[in-house]
């Protein structure tokens with residue numbers, strides 16, 4: 001599905017076999033070429049939908065000469081390598097996230113390290129095995145590609161006669177960026193700001209000092225005052241009330257943090273046990289993993305505030321009030 005959002009600027013909706021079922025990518029046509037913002041997953045359906053969508057505007061995958069990526073998750077750049085192979089497109093993404101892909105692909109996620117971390121948080125062994133399998137399948141789902149430009153600087157990029165700003169918004173991943181077209185008030189928000197849900201916050205196994213919740217909340221401040229007319233998220237419908245949405249998201253995390261604090265006040269617990277208080281007992285396995293990540297992100301902020309502390313007891317990390 002393809003929809004025009006501005007002159008020579010299109011939103012293409014690509015299928016996804018799980019969860020949110022779709023991801024939006026954006027195509028900017030200039031001087032006969034196409035710049036693509038995010039790519040979708042590496043599946044035959046993504047390829048054919050992208051191809052058909054571009055053909056409907058008189059372009060093909062071969063015309064893609066640049067790819068700009070918001071973050072390293074497979075639904076955002078999984079098929080970039082295949083496009084690059086076909087068209088020779090140059091790829092730009094943040095160095096932080098490029099390194100994440102490189103580390104994952106070269107060494108393979110350091111499963112022992114990941115396992116130790118989640119075991120300490122109290123995640124059940126069975127969930128962990130399924131989880132590692134899933135993470136490894138995600139890794140395989142991204143075709144390796146070469147990154148030509150790093151997007152670390154808060155710089156401007158030029159595509160045809162359009163200019164856009166790259167805005168680093170660490171949180172959902174440590175290298176996530178948004179793209180802002182000031183002239184038209186268009187914000188491509190990636191997964192940073194979504195209309196219905198908040199992006200999952202999880203620790204970065206290669207960057208232990210990373211505080212996902214604090215970074216994410218700081219990054220909301222990076223975009224809320226921009227003169228945005230319309231936000232185009234990677235998932236869900238475009239929307240215009242950015243400031244109101246930012247406030248809602250802040251409120252959501254304030255509430256969640258106080259629930260996490262209440263849970264720990266009820267007695268010492270592992271991260272997993274706290275997550276059961278917050279998210280309930282009946283989550284599917286992968287969601288239990290996401291719930292532990294999200295809970296962990298809040299626990300470490302409560303700890304920073306001096307309200308709770310953690311202690312290792314045998315092989316488990318236990319949180320309790322100070």
Ligand SMILES: [Zn+2]
Nearest residue numbers: 071073172191
């Ligand atoms: Zn994502």
